[in-house]
Amino acid sequence: MKAWVEKGGYLNHTGRRWLSCLHVDNVRRIVVIRQCAFGDMMATRPFLVELRRFFPGAHITLSTISRYQYALPTDLVDAIHVLDTEERSVSGKWSQLKALGEPDVLFDLADTARSRLLTLLTPARVKLGFPYRRSFNRLLFDIGILRSDFHYEAEVLLDFLKIMGHKPQYPLEFAMPRHCRESACRRIVYFPFAAVAEKSLSPDSWCEVIEQAAQRLPQFEHVLLEGHKAEEGGAFLAEVVARHAHVSVQPRLDLEALGHFMAESSVLVSGDTGVRNLALATHTPTLGIFFMTVPFRYWPRYEDCHEAVFHRDGQVPGRMDIIAGLEGLLARLYPPKEIEER
Known part of the structure; x- marks a missing residue:
């Protein structure tokens, strides 16, 4: 598969090789890290809808934190992983951070200190993110997408799939009741x-x-x-x-x-x-x-x-x-x- 990117993103050798060999049927486990409140969780829904369209056979886990439990898109994922922000013991924190196992693909859609630590400790085959500080690309990710304050957040998230050649639906599909x-x-x-x-x-x-x-x-x-x-x-x-x-x-x-x-x-x-x-x-x-x-x-x-x-x-x-x-x-x-x- 072609890497559909020129100068608008970051690719290391692992990311480029993974894209060149990508077969969607071989992707079985996906982790999406999204640690956000109500509004941003709503903006995540089109990404999850299109992620399911692109990887129809994959088991999708959404990772969030205990502070943000309202409006979780449980209808669009197979499992929810929660980092308890009140956990104080080192062993408890470590167990939560290691609970995701070894997914095929990890998307960090949060860019927080917790999400970066989780990304670092999760041994996924390929890791994708869009950090504001580009130095984190080389440290954490195989594929990095540019993040913008000047385009609707829900559309920016879809860039992760566009780099794989996916064609999202427009208007975006949120899988919510629809205004007529x-x-x-x-x-x-x-x-x-x-x-x-x-x-x-x-x-x-x-x-x-x-x-x-x-x-x-x-x-x-x-x-x-x-x-x-x-x-x-x-x-x-x-x-x-x-x-x-x-x-x-x-x-x-x-x-x-x-x-x-x-x-x-x-x-x-x-x-x-x-x-x-x-x-x-x-x-x-x-x-x-x-x-x-x-x-x-x-x-x-x-x-x-x-x-x-x-x-x-x-x-x-x-x-x-x-x-x-x-x-x-x-x-x-x-x-x-x-x-x-x-």
Whole structure:
């Protein structure tokens, strides 16, 4: 098999020889290291879908850490390996690090201190990774892929398979409930929370945005979605809800119900959050609000249904910036005549 790379990656002698002799039927055991929270785990799903397509007979193990157990893609892998971050004994840590045995292929999609140690101690036939520091390529990997902050993370992960000549499906397949624009509810969903509070607007700002949207877009329901954490409640919107019959708060949903709820909605308005990544995974239109995170890493461009609001100087977008972005997106996706007919 040809190594489909010119100057965009790293190959040592082992990696080049492995690619030249690669027969997918001979790959029996694969380990994928991905130590990440909800949003990035959502972005991993297309890679796992395509990995199964490319290596249909392989046993796939996903390795993560105990801190990140929410939204694990158990439906796409054969086994889960967990490094317990609370383990204190040396023998216990060593047992966990050596539990993966000797896979044929190892993908490090994490680039953390733990993932690098696990990569180093796991005697796989070939190891692939995309470290930010290229010095780790020579130390740890046989095949290295360039990592970018300017392309959607889920697509960057697929470069590991493109180097083998694989043709991923587009739009990406997440194996999640899928949004259908023609039958979607006339419902705009707002998720005003983030894992780091500084990455989201203030509650007062969200109240202003939702009230303004409710006044300007009365043909839609406006729903604030509560999160799964205790502090991610919608009580702060009570006055706005009292003033508008078409504004409401959706109590927190479990992950399966949330996927269907999102797929049935018209659009999600949110900052850089795991919930927005779930919306991307269901192909639900999104309006992303960015001022800390680089937007391009979480902004798919292979679909016309996603828009990002941000200022070049990094200032926090104002209420009217967000409303203008929302109205523009809705006008493009749901023309007024089409809305009236639904």
